[in-house]
Amino acid sequence: MLELDAEHVHNLSERVKELSGEDVTHCIQCGKCSGGCTVAPDMEEIPSRIMRFIQLNMKERALTSAMVWTCSSCLTCTARCPEGIDIAKVMNVLRMMCLAEGYTPKEKHVRVFNRLFIDMIQKYGRVYELGLMVQNNMMAMTPFRDIGLLPAILKKRKIGFLPHKVRAVAEVKELFKKCKPFIKG
Amino acid sequence: MTESSHHENIELLTYSEVIEVKGFVGNFDVTIRMRPRSVDMSKCTGCGDCLTKCPAKVRSEADQGLGTRRAIYKPFSNAVPNVPVIDREHCIYFTKGKCKVCQKICKAGAINYEQEETIRTEKFGAIIVATGFSLFDISKYGEYGGGRYKDVITGLQLERMIDPNGPTGGHLVRPSDGKPAKSVVFVQCVGSRDEVKGMAYCSKVCCMYTAKQAILLKDHFPETQSYVFYIDIRATGKNYEEFILRAQREYGVVYLRGRVSKIHDPGDKLEVYGADTLAGESVKINADLVVLASAMVPNPDARDLARMLNIPYDSYGFYSEIHPKLQPVESITRGMFIAGACTFPKDIPDSVMMGSAAAAKVCTLFAADELTVEPKLAEVDVDKCVGCFNCIDVCPYEAIQKDTVSGRNVARVIQTLCQGCGNCASTCRSGALDVKGFTDKAIYAQIAAPFEPDEEEEDVYAGA
Secondary structure (H helix, E strand, O other): OEEEOOOOOOHHHHHHHHHHOOOHHHOOOOOHHHHHOOOHHHOOOOHHHHHHHHHOOOHHHHHOOHHHHHOOOOOHHHHHOOOOOOHHHHHHHHHHHHHHOOOOOOOHHHHHHHHHHHHHHHHHOOOOHHHHHHHHHHHOOOOOOOHHHHHHHHHOOOOOOOOOOOOOHHHHHHHHHHHHHHHHO | OHHHHHOOOOOOOOOEEEEEEEOOOOOEEEEEEEOOOOEOOOOOOOOOHHHHHOOOEEEOOOOOOOOEEEOEEOOOOOOOOOOOEEOOOOOHHHHHOOOOHHHHHOOOOOEOOOOOOEEEEEEEOOEEEOOOOEEOOHHHOHHHOOOOOOOEEEHHHHHHHOOOOOOOOOOOEOOOOOOEOOEEEEEEEEOOOOOOOOOOOOOOOHHHHHHHHHHHHHHHOOOOEEEEEEOOOOOOOOOHHHHHHHHHHOOOOEEEEOOOOEEEOOOOOEEEEEEEOOOOEEEEEEEOEEEEEEOEEOOOOHHHHHHHHOOOEOOOOOEOOOEOOOEOOEOOOOOEEEOHHHOOOOOHHHHHHHHHHHHHHHHHHHHOOOOOOOOOOEEEOOOOOOOOOHHHHHOOOOOEEEEEEOOEEEEEEOOOOOOOOOHHHHHOOOOOEEEOOOOHHHHHHHHHHHHOOOHHHHHHHHHO
């Protein structure tokens, strides 16, 4: 049972507004975001419900929902929201808050993939696909997943064997440094 | 109201009631019972001295029982006319035979205990019925503690409370212990949209006045937090939706989509149990004050009045118009108009519109020198009429009266009232009644016409 108390009922929506600039209290629960969401059909909680959790200060439900991690940030919801709320951005903020506040992400593999992806960007300035695939498979304990696709991908030269760095790696690193405090928030 | 009381063509009859209406459009004979006010209206200056000195205290109807009034009182502070009335049921002089404090106080000598009820009958051309509404009795909701818990009040009681001239002097306090209320829960649809305990209809005004009250509370007492439990928000007027959104966004009113299931009073704070179906979660709120949006319902005596005035009413007791879209202020009785919440729950703009429309209809009626009626009226053939008067029973417009023609009892149709429905014509045994233009003879002729040989047509065939 949800117990609402006058002092804290607006805490989460205010925090989300602080971090994302998006005012979730504007959500009128029309459900258009959920109707168009590409992953919502497979989810227990739909995006509009996540917005509701924020409105009612249901922090744990919002931060530990699988929806928050499965969201692919395709921005369909953002493009269609009649109140102009950037829902994908809110989802991103929820992922950050989930980590910053020590909650366990519901979809661990998504979290692992995100971490590997970000690390790779930090290191090379761009994605090293083969490295990402191998590392992701190892972390997920499925070393041979999608291995059958490899010959075809290599043959078509879709990915390279060795990583390629961007020229301004130092600047990218600088960017990441600036981002850190915000993420830890 | 004050303006209308000074108008040369308007006579306000307060503390009076209509007890009988006879006649028809342009010729209504209205009998009015004028109850004894016990205060001489011509002498009273409205100083209000008597209101403060009267020793008998009674729960105030205008303050919804939250405050008290004296036995000599004005119904509310801005009442028109500005003359008090003695409530004889509670007045110490009338119940025990001693007191007369008000008479001693009154400098104008306006108090008159001997006043008696007077009955007067007058002629009127048209009647507008605008008798308003009552509120649903919240004590029917035992699960909300309606009537049992002092801190569970109605929207109207809250309205009185936040009035600076009201029983709490404009302070938002718990009626039980007088402590300020910080957490206020509003419950919508109490008695409305409930087919088991209340009415099936939507009471229409509650969504808006609740939002208004929640905004006012935050404005006057910034430390309050309001919650509103609703089923649907019905804000279909000009700028209404924006108003609701403002309550939610600028004033932080928390709207919860669900009906409250139970209110429990463990002693200190009220525990409100409900749900928010949007979050799919049951909700519990500790509230200082709970405000129930009780439904607008017809007056308890609405049906009696309707029968007296010959106005049809629906299953709830709301008065029916002739046509909900095209004749919304006309009742079936010609010259009798209906306006406001006696027809259905309405907000102020709608009531004002309806009242203005009814007034305009009356002006139109009076402006013409002659009354225009539809030509299809019932007509009595006095030679055939046997005076059984079955027609009087079936006429829904009371348009048939008994008459005497050369010593015989016959029926007479009042042309201004007849709507040409034909009930009487089909009931009349002797065939004395017919609707003009729709006589039996004419209708039979119309039926027979297609089967009669056409002379011209025959000629055509003959030629061929």
